[in-house]
Amino acid sequence: MARVKNWQLGREMSYWYPEARPQRQFAAVFDINKCIACQTCTLACKTTWTSGRGQEYMLWNNVESKPYGFYPLGWDVRLLELLGAQDWKDGRYEGRTLFESAAAGERVLGWRPEEIDYANPNVGEDDCAVGVAKGAHMTLPHMSWFFYLARMCNHCTYPACLASCPRGSIYKRPEDGIVLVDQGRCRGYQECVKGCPYKKVFFNPVTKTSEKCIACYPKQEQGLAPQCFVNCIGKIRMSGHLSRPDAVRADNPIDWLVHVKKVALPLFPQFGLEPNVYYIPPVNVPLPFLRQVFGPGVDAAVQAYRHAAEDPDLSGLLALLGSTELIVPRFQRRGETMVGLGENGLELVRVPTREQVHVREYANASRNVIQTNVP
Numbered sequence: 001m002a003r004v005k006n007w008q009l010g011r012e013m014s015y016w017y018p019e020a021r022p023q024r025q026f027a028a029v030f031d032i033n034k035c036i037a038c039q040t041c042t043l044a045c046k047t048t049w050t051s052g053r054g055q056e057y058m059l060w061n062n063v064e065s066k067p068y069g070f071y072p073l074g075w076d077v078r079l080l081e082l083l084g085a086q087d088w089k090d091g092r093y094e095g096r097t098l099f100e101s102a103a104a105g106e107r108v109l110g111w112r113p114e115e116i117d118y119a120n121p122n123v124g125e126d127d128c129a130v131g132v133a134k135g136a137h138m139t140l141p142h143m144s145w146f147f148y149l150a151r152m153c154n155h156c157t158y159p160a161c162l163a164s165c166p167r168g169s170i171y172k173r174p175e176d177g178i179v180l181v182d183q184g185r186c187r188g189y190q191e192c193v194k195g196c197p198y199k200k201v202f203f204n205p206v207t208k209t210s211e212k213c214i215a216c217y218p219k220q221e222q223g224l225a226p227q228c229f230v231n232c233i234g235k236i237r238m239s240g241h242l243s244r245p246d247a248v249r250a251d252n253p254i255d256w257l258v259h260v261k262k263v264a265l266p267l268f269p270q271f272g273l274e275p276n277v278y279y280i281p282p283v284n285v286p287l288p289f290l291r292q293v294f295g296p297g298v299d300a301a302v303q304a305y306r307h308a309a310e311d312p313d314l315s316g317l318l319a320l321l322g323s324t325e326l327i328v329p330r331f332q333r334r335g336e337t338m339v340g341l342g343e344n345g346l347e348l349v350r351v352p353t354r355e356q357v358h359v360r361e362y363a364n365a366s367r368n369v370i371q372t373n374v375p
């Protein structure tokens, strides 16, 4: 085992290979306060990449209602139970990661789902925590809550799928950190399916190989965002590249949201994989639940998001999410306008930092019509 630096844990940890960060890392920010669970992202991916034989059950992208939705069934709670209670102290992870908890002879603490666990990807949809008694009416503030968690492969810095593979079939591209399965080398042992804590590698029983999200790399190589990003109805997503932790750029939108403002957080950082999909946490969910899912940065992130209207850089970047199909590597705020720039400084897109509000008049005298039903 090598010792590697995991900035999300605030400490070094053990991993099966030495630290080898890519030149730049594919990364994403999801504002899950805006997700409406329309599943357009899921279908955009499905129709692009997984409509073949043996792929019927596969959802490289899925959206589940938390706390009771899962795909596959119980993917997170089953692993949390295996890992046991662990602690953070002052932003540093004091517990054991999945690599450090592996049993003798194993590389990662994991489990392999049964076929039936994938059968109901929408089980738990819209079920809320803290049930509502029959006949009760809703009053605000209320304690019932749920939120939608859109998920894809995290193209982890320390992938458990890669560490688990006895054939060395999984690799991380040095140019952008995208994690891929070499279909020619894979022999279908499914150790990656067992090892990935997010359950984002899938076995194809027809080809007898494992398959996973490829982050639409053919699109990215042309400067375009992946399918699940450009089709997102809620405009919750932004793709880009995260710089190395020691070379953060304040004009890179992903770096700014993750490292500077710290409003976007990794999913289950305690697993130790340094996942690269970052979530702006849902602000109406109890903090103890959010701390378990997104780590100790949640309190500050929720506060920052609640005050976004007072921070034009943050509100401007939030408005930039989903505003173009182009990958936007740089940004610059010019007064009330947020401008997305290319690497060469050329303008790619511009949006107002505040959403425009137009109030329609009740009556339009020139046309002699009533325009709204509220006088």
Ligand code: SF4
Pocket: 152, 153, 154, 155, 156, 159, 160, 161, 162, 179, 195, 196, 197, 198, 199, 200, 201, 212, 273
């Ligand atoms: S999310 Fe899973 S499949 Fe994706 S890189 Fe990480 S360990 Fe591998």
Ligand code: SF4
Pocket: 034, 035, 036, 037, 038, 039, 040, 041, 042, 063, 150, 231, 232, 233, 234, 235, 236
């Ligand atoms: S398309 Fe966007 S809004 Fe719709 S479910 Fe997917 S992430 Fe959520």
